[in-house]
Amino acid sequence: MMKQRIEQVLRWTMAIVIVGVCVHAPLSVVIGVHVPAMATPVKAWKELVLLAELALLLWYGLRYHPRRLRAGITGKRSLPLWLGIAFMAVHGVSMLLFHNGLQAMIAGFLIDVRAVLAFSAGYVGVLCVPHMWTYVRRSLLIGAAIVLGFGCLQLLLPPDNLAVLGYDKTKNIAPYLTVDQNEAYVRINSTLRGPNPLGVYAGSVLVMALVALIYKLRQSEVQKKREYWWLVALIVMAGVVLWVSYSRSAQVGAAVAAVAALLYMWRDKLSWKVGLAAIMVTLALGAGAFALRDSSFISHVVLHKNPHEANQVDSNEGHGSSLQTGITELQSHPLGAGVGTTGSASLLGRRPAMIIENQYLFVAHEVGWVGLVIFMAWLGAILADVWRVRRAFPVAAVGLLASGLICIITGMLLPVFVDDTVTVLWFALAGVILGRQPRTEII
Structure with missing residues (x-):
């Protein structure tokens, strides 16, 4: 009885994180407005919950499935897990060497290592807990319905509809943005922190749903018309939200990923x-x-x-200036400037705030060349291992690879893995795929 209760707690905790991170932005704004003292702590709820989940998972695995856990953390697919731990360790060393204020370092550390926590929780969770994938899959679909559904609804609402929740560009999050301050082109947020992460999220859902639809068409598994139309509806909604996000990098990434997925799925029919x-x-x-x-x-x-x-507002010049700043800073600080010296965390530090939009230069600025190499090796190891299991899990693996391509392309211009929703969902799903034993199909 005790074992079943713990398993249920672990499954529901993972589901709460996956769905909760999809509404993290409005949740943090509302709590910050009505309970100002909790404005900063509430932003870290998901990292704290993931940490608690991971601790309970390790105890559960050691208690009830020691052989399975040992095989998972020492086997062929464990390299990404250990590289993630190494990436976290580099941050620890950097925090000892460079100081930018305790609050900034803690914020920067949580931002940078939430990906490791999400991946580890997904990996160990599906490795040890029965039916974890079922809860993850349903939670992902519920989250997509919330984000994309509200995104489409925003097309019918006034541009500043989120202001009623307390959104304020001078205090927390702007209720909406525009293309270079032109009110004719409104960029929606949905329930995410901004239109750029929304574009990446919508593009990822689009390519994953597209892969699932093609797979079922090729396998003649669309006898259930309801399932077919659900996938079509998901693709249409994701396409609409991706378009009105006006995130060029996400749109380009989604286009490249969709073409790559189509070429792979239909490779035997091309001429x-x-x-x-x-x-x-x-x-x-x-x-x-x-x-x-x-x-x-x-x-x-x-x-x-x-x-x-x-x-006078030109986003192209802004991207170029940020890229040049990142390169200059990397040359000046080969060991990094310290955790919490870049992005939103730097607003809490002793030094002037530093905004670097390139994801890879963002990492390098904080933890130097060593940290960047480990991060790239970690990301590469995840993608390589997912590629190796694509035949066992064709839909989930190919879909994740396609969405990973979106993140890689978008990361050239935006710190894509700084966003809570994109980071937690992508790395958690990667962990689930690599931790899953190929006994049954993941679709």
């Missing part, structure tokens, strides 16, 4: 005619975009620049 047609369509789209480069749509949505208005 030179299909390749030629794809090249012609690409050239036609490129020529059309060039011909219409001065139109309102292309200048605003694609280029984020309007030559006909005296708009």
Whole structure:
């Protein structure tokens, strides 16, 4: 009886984290507005819960499944787990060497290592706890319904609809953004912290649903029309939300990931005619975009620049400036400037705030070249191991690889793994896939 109760607690805790992180932004805003003393602590709820979940998982595994746990942490698929621990250890060393204020270091540490906690909890959880995948899958679908459903609803609401919850760009989160301050192009947040992470999330859901739909079509598993239409609806909703996020990096990443997934899923049916047609369509789209480069749509949505208005805000220059700053800082601080010296955590530190948008330069600025190498090795090991199990788990593995491609591309311009929702969900799912024993299909 005790064992079953612990298993239920572990499953429900993971489900609460997965669904809760999808509504973390409005939750933190509401609590911060009505209980100001809890504004900062409430932001760390998911990391604290994941830490408690992981501790209970390790105790449960040692108590009831010691052989399975030992095999999981010392076997062939354990390399990503240990690289994640090494990435966390580098942060610990950096915190001992460089000081930027206790509050900033704690905030920066939690931001940087939440991915390790999510991956480890997913890996050990599905390794030891029966039916963990069922709870994870359902929670992911519930979270997607909330984020995408509200995102589509926002198209019918006033742009500042989130202001009623306490959203304020001067105090917490802006209720909405625009493309270079042009009110004609409103960028929605849904329940995430901003349109850019929303774009990455929507793009990830889109490619995963697309992979699932293609797999079922190829396997002739769409006898259940309800399931077919649910996948189609998910793809449409994700596509709409991705579009109105106006996140160019996420849109480009999603397009590349979708094409890559389609090529892989339909690789046995491709011919030179299909390749030629794809090249012609690409050239036609490129020529059309060039011909219409001065139109309102292309200048605003694609280029984020309007030559006909005296708009001083240019996101392209902002990305370029941030990239140059990141490179300069990396050259000046090869060992890193310290945990909590970049991004939102730096606002709490002793030094001037530093905003670096490139994900990889973000990591390097805090923990130096060594930390960056370990981070890249960790990410590469996860992707490589997921690729190896793609035949055992074709939908989940290929979908995660496609969404990982979105994150990698977006990370060139944005700190994609700083966002709570994207980070926790992607790394938790990666851990679940690698920890799962290939006895049954993960779809």
